[in-house]
Amino acid sequence: MQTTDGSDFDYEVLIVGGGPAGLSAALQLGRSLRSVLVCDNDEPRNGPAAEAHGYLTRDGIPPEELRRLGREEVTKYDGEFRNSQVTNVERSGAGFTSTLDTDETVTSRKVLLATGVSDDLPDTDGFEEFWGSGVYHCPYCHGYEVRDQPLGVLVTNQHMVEYAKMVYNLSKDLIVFTDGQDVFDDESRLTFVERGIEIEDEPIIALNGSDGNLENISLADGHNVARHALFYPPPMEQHSELPEQLGLDVNEAGLVDATRSQRGIGFTSVDGVFIAGDASSGAPPAIVSAVADGYAVGATMNGELSMEDFEVGLQ
Numbered sequence: 001m002q003t004t005d006g007s008d009f010d011y012e013v014l015i016v017g018g019g020p021a022g023l024s025a026a027l028q029l030g031r032s033l034r035s036v037l038v039c040d041n042d043e044p045r046n047g048p049a050a051e052a053h054g055y056l057t058r059d060g061i062p063p064e065e066l067r068r069l070g071r072e073e074v075t076k077y078d079g080e081f082r083n084s085q086v087t088n089v090e091r092s093g094a095g096f097t098s099t100l101d102t103d104e105t106v107t108s109r110k111v112l113l114a115t116g117v118s119d120d121l122p123d124t125d126g127f128e129e130f131w132g133s134g135v136y137h138c139p140y141c142h143g144y145e146v147r148d149q150p151l152g153v154l155v156t157n158q159h160m161v162e163y164a165k166m167v168y169n170l171s172k173d174l175i176v177f178t179d180g181q182d183v184f185d186d187e188s189r190l191t192f193v194e195r196g197i198e199i200e201d202e203p204i205i206a207l208n209g210s211d212g213n214l215e216n217i218s219l220a221d222g223h224n225v226a227r228h229a230l231f232y233p234p235p236m237e238q239h240s241e242l243p244e245q246l247g248l249d250v251n252e253a254g255l256v257d258a259t260r261s262q263r264g265i266g267f268t269s270v271d272g273v274f275i276a277g278d279a280s281s282g283a284p285p286a287i288v289s290a291v292a293d294g295y296a297v298g299a300t301m302n303g304e305l306s307m308e309d310f311e312v313g314l315q
């Protein structure tokens with residue numbers, strides 16, 4: 001018979017992804033005396049940024065330092081780590097068997113996917129080069145640092161017009177680039193023009209600069225527009241193939257549908273597999289939300305393990 005203390009398994013919980021969400025869940029589970037393995041292949045979403053902002057008490061911390069501190073805390077509670085990618089997760093018996101890219105296999109009672117998202121960037125020259133160091137997705141994360149500078153916002157559909165309005169608060173020297181897309185009707189165009197915001201409809205050819213700093217934006221008509229930073233919220237997609245492999249429901253925004261019940265949050269359509277952080281529909285995409293979500297999902301998973309330990313027939 002299967003024992004209740006997880007001894008049939010290598011770990012009680014496998015956490016895939018060691019970013020803010022995965023580490024926060026690992027902390028809760030470790031403090032609940034659950035054996036945890038965190039696997040991470042070191043491709044954090046905010047890796048291109050030098051500093052992370054908006055996380056109270058850690059504002060301005062380099063992303064890798066936040067992760068190092070997180071690992072240190074998880075290690076205090078005997079959490080283990082592998083710097084490797086999980087390539088496959090499948091159900092086996094009452095739990096799961098997962099395969100790492102080192103060919104190691106790991107069994108666990110539960111699996112948490114804290115695998116994050118990837119940003120689907122336009123293939124315009126220079127976009128990727130300046131992503132996180134001059135091209136930003138989030139005015140809350142990086143707006144303050146470029147306040148009052150010549151700024152741009154790339155707005156390629158009508159839903160993004162509201163986003164452009166938020167950047168106006170950061171600098172009155174603002175140009176909205178539509179990259180040749182039909183975004184504004186006359187009325188909404190006027191609301192921008194009335195506030196001294198230029199709308200540039202020429203397609204963008206390239207982003208240019210030096211030493212990782214954005215300097216100007218080349219347009220199809222041949223002229224360059226000097227800009228210190230450009231804001232653009234790209235579509236997101238799942239970073240990992242595991243949600244698809246496991247048949248999890250992914251919504252239109254590219255996020256795994258997480259459900260909440262009286263028993264907690266972070267449940268997916270596959271029993272025993274949980275989701276937390278950016279990858280989940282349950283958390284707005286920011287470090288503080290990923291940490292909060294990881295905390296809550298970690299506690300939910302501990303609750304599920306505890307309830308199972310009391311199921312009839314197990315002892």
Ligand SMILES: Cc1cc2nc3c(=O)[nH]c(=O)nc-3n(C[C@H](O)[C@H](O)[C@H](O)COP(=O)(O)OP(=O)(O)OC[C@H]3O[C@@H](n4cnc5c(N)ncnc54)[C@H](O)[C@@H]3O)c2cc1C
Nearest residue numbers: 017019020021041043045046053086116141277278286287
């Ligand atoms: C350029 C940029 C700057 C940002 N700046 C800020 C900021 O200043 N403040 C802020 O609050 N937010 C910021 N964000 C958002 C922030 O990065 C995310 O909200 C946060 O990282 C989400 O944490 P997470 O743990 O869910 O995902 P992530 O931090 O992305 O961590 C997921 C981890 O899972 C790993 N992984 C994925 N699949 C596998 C697999 N199969 N096997 C093993 N490991 C796997 C990845 O390598 C990654 O390390 C920024 C985002 C970007 C793009």
